[in-house]
Amino acid sequence: MDKFVIKGPCKVRGQVSISGSKNSSLPILAATLLFDKPVIVQNLPRVRDVDTMLNLLKSLGSNIQFSNNKKTVKITKTKKQKQFASYSIVKTMRAGILVLGPLVAKYHKSISSFPGGCVLNGNSGRPINLHLEALKKIGMKYEIKKGYIHAKSKGKLRGSIIRFPKISVGATQQLIMSAVLGLGKFTLKGVASEPEIKDLTNFLISAGAKIKWIGKRTCQIIGVNSLRETKYSVMGDRIETGTFCVAATLAKGDLLIENFDPKLIKTELNILKKVGAKIKLFKNSIHIKGPEKIKSIRNITTKEYPGFPTDLAPQLMVLLCKASGTSSITENIFQGRFLHAMELQRLGAKIYIKNRTAKIEGNKNFIAAEVMSSDLRASAALVLAGIVSNGNTIVTRVYHCDRGYENFENKLKKIGVKIKRLK
Ligand code: EPZ
Numbered sequence: 001m002d003k004f005v006i007k008g009p010c011k012v013r014g015q016v017s018i019s020g021s022k023n024s025s026l027p028i029l030a031a032t033l034l035f036d037k038p039v040i041v042q043n044l045p046r047v048r049d050v051d052t053m054l055n056l057l058k059s060l061g062s063n064i065q066f067s068n069n070k071k072t073v074k075i076t077k078t079k080k081q082k083q084f085a086s087y088s089i090v091k092t093m094r095a096g097i098l099v100l101g102p103l104v105a106k107y108h109k110s111i112s113s114f115p116g117g118c119v120l121n122g123n124s125g126r127p128i129n130l131h132l133e134a135l136k137k138i139g140m141k142y143e144i145k146k147g148y149i150h151a152k153s154k155g156k157l158r159g160s161i162i163r164f165p166k167i168s169v170g171a172t173q174q175l176i177m178s179a180v181l182g183l184g185k186f187t188l189k190g191v192a193s194e195p196e197i198k199d200l201t202n203f204l205i206s207a208g209a210k211i212k213w214i215g216k217r218t219c220q221i222i223g224v225n226s227l228r229e230t231k232y233s234v235m236g237d238r239i240e241t242g243t244f245c246v247a248a249t250l251a252k253g254d255l256l257i258e259n260f261d262p263k264l265i266k267t268e269l270n271i272l273k274k275v276g277a278k279i280k281l282f283k284n285s286i287h288i289k290g291p292e293k294i295k296s297i298r299n300i301t302t303k304e305y306p307g308f309p310t311d312l313a314p315q316l317m318v319l320l321c322k323a324s325g326t327s328s329i330t331e332n333i334f335q336g337r338f339l340h341a342m343e344l345q346r347l348g349a350k351i352y353i354k355n356r357t358a359k360i361e362g363n364k365n366f367i368a369a370e371v372m373s374s375d376l377r378a379s380a381a382l383v384l385a386g387i388v389s390n391g392n393t394i395v396t397r398v399y400h401c402d403r404g405y406e407n408f409e410n411k412l413k414k415i416g417v418k419i420k421r422l423k
Contacts, residue, residue: 002402004395004409006386007418008368012253012290014415018241018260019045019406020071020234023095024196027173028203028234029053029075030098033060034106034181035207038076040231045406046070048399052093056085060099087113087147093403094126098170100149101131101178104140109152114144130171134162135178138186159184159223167192167217167304173200180209182223191219194305195238195264203232236260239311240405241286242268243380246315247412248288249277250322251387255415258285267308271297271316275323296325296362302332314340314381321349322388323362330357340378343371347389370394376404383408387417394422 020043030053032039044050046069054064054073061081065074083103090096090113103110115126132142132149139158142151157178164171172191177200179186191197193216201211201219207230210222241260248255249272262269262281269279269286276291297320302310310333320327321344331337338358341351346369350361368391373379379400386393395401398421401408409419 001396002398003422004383004386004398005420005422006383006389006393006395008366008387008389008391008393010251010387010417012247012251012255012387012415012417015256015258016244016411016415017258018236018244021045021196021199021237022047022049022404023169023194023239024199024234025050026053026095027098027177027196027200028232029057030095030102031177031200031204032057032062032075033099033102034177035075035227036077037227037229038074039207039229040072040074042068042072042231042233044071044073044234045237047406048403049093049095052089053095056089056096056099059086059089060084060103081107083107083110085110085112090115095170097128097131098174098177100151101135101174104135104151104153105157105178105181108155110149112149112151114147114149128170130164130166130168131174134164134171134175137162138175138178138182156223157182159186161187162189164188164190169194169197172197172219176201176204176211176219176221179221179223180204180211180227181225182221184223186221186223188219188221189217191217192304193217195235199235203230206230206232238264239309239377241265242309242312243315243384243405245269245272245277245286245288246312246319247384247387249275249290249294250319250384251290252292253288253290253415256285256287260284260286262286267306268312271300271308275319294319294323294362296320296323296327298326298328299330300328301330302337304333310334310337311377313337314377315384317341317351317358317360318344318381318384318388320360320362321351321364321366321385325362327360327362328357329360332356339374340381343374343378343382344385346371347385347393365390367391368393370396373397373400376400380405380408383412383419386419
C-alpha cells in the first residue's frame, strides 16, 4: 500500500487547478444506464472511485471510450445489457448503490450488491433504508438475499409524492434518476440540495428529462419515454477546492485556486475569513492568503448543504489545531467522522471528543510521525497536517486519498509542498 512522505513545515504558494467533481461524476455516470443513445461526459476526475464506477458500468454492458487523457468518456450501450451489480465492485465504493434505481427504471429488474465505501458511521455502517423505502413507494419490489438486493418492478416506476424523513444526498440522487423514465409526476420533498445534485439534474435536463426544482428542498420530475444523446461537462470538485482553501489558510499560503465557482462554497469561505484568511473571489477562481496568526472559532457544526460540509471537517480540524485558542466542531452527519483525531494526536494535537463534538486545543506544534489514513477526507487532512509538522510525516494507506483526489501529490508539489509517494 502506497504512502506519502511530507517534509514539513512548508509554505504554500502558486496556483492549483481544480479537477472535476467526484461526487457529481458518480451519479452522472450511474445515470447513463437510463440512456439508449450515446452519452459524452467531460471533465471527469482521474480518481479511483470514477474508475470503479466505469468498471461497474462495463460489467453491466456499457461500452466506454476514453479521450482527452481519460477525462472524457463516450458511453454507449452494447447489445448485451446486464442488471447484476457485483459485490466485488460495489464493496469498494458506496456510490455503487446508485445503479440500483436506474437499472429498475430502465430494465424493471436488478440484482445489486449492498454498498461499501468509507466506514463513516462506525458500526451502523452506511444504511440505504432511505433509498429502498422511497423506491418501494414508486413501485419497486425487492427482497434481500445473501447481501444482494433482488429488485423488480411491474413495468415503469410510478409517479408519487415522496417525503424523505431525513436528508440524504445518495437517496435524493437515486430517486431523481429512477423517476426520469417513470410514469407520471414524481414530487420529492425533503431532498438534499448539494451542488452535485443540481449538476446531476442539469445533466439529465440536457438530455430531455423533465425536472423542476421547487423551493429549497422539493424536486419535481415528470417521466419521459426516453432520453436524447447529450454531452455534459461535470462541475469542479467542491471538497477538493475546500481542501486547498484550508491548505492556504493553514500554511501561510498565497494560492490561486482555479476552475471552481466560489459562490458554491460561501459557508466554508466565511469560516476561513473568520479565522483570518484574506480571500478574493473571481468568477471561476479564488485567491486566498493565509494569516500569520490563525484565530480560533467555536461551535462549528457540520450540516447538509448549504451548511458546513462534513467532508471538510477533518481538514478544518487540522487548521484549528494551529489556531490561537480553543475551537470546537460538532459532526451532525456521520458518527465515524472523527477517526483521524487519534492520528492527529500522534503529531501533537490535543483534541477531546465527547459524543459528536470535538474540542480542539490550539497553538499545537506538530512533530512529524507516522499516521494512518482511515477514510478519504481523513487522509487528505493528515497530508495537510504533514505540511505544518516539523520533520518527515509519513501518511499510510493513501489509497483512501486516491479515491477522491486527482493527482494530489503533484498538485501539492507544484505549490511548494515537499511530498513524495512511496510505493
Ligand atoms: C454523500 O454520501 C457523499 N458521497 C459523501 O461524501 C458525503 O459525506 C455525504 O453525501 C454527505 O454530504 C458521494 O456523493 C459519493 P447521505 P451519501 O446519504 O449519499 C444517513 C466523500 O468524502 N443515511 O447524505 O452516502 C447516512 O448514514 C463522501 O466524498 C441513512 O440513514 O450520504 C448519513 O448519516 C464521504 N439512510 C446521513 O444519512 C440512507 O438510506 C447522510 O448520508 C442513506 C443515508
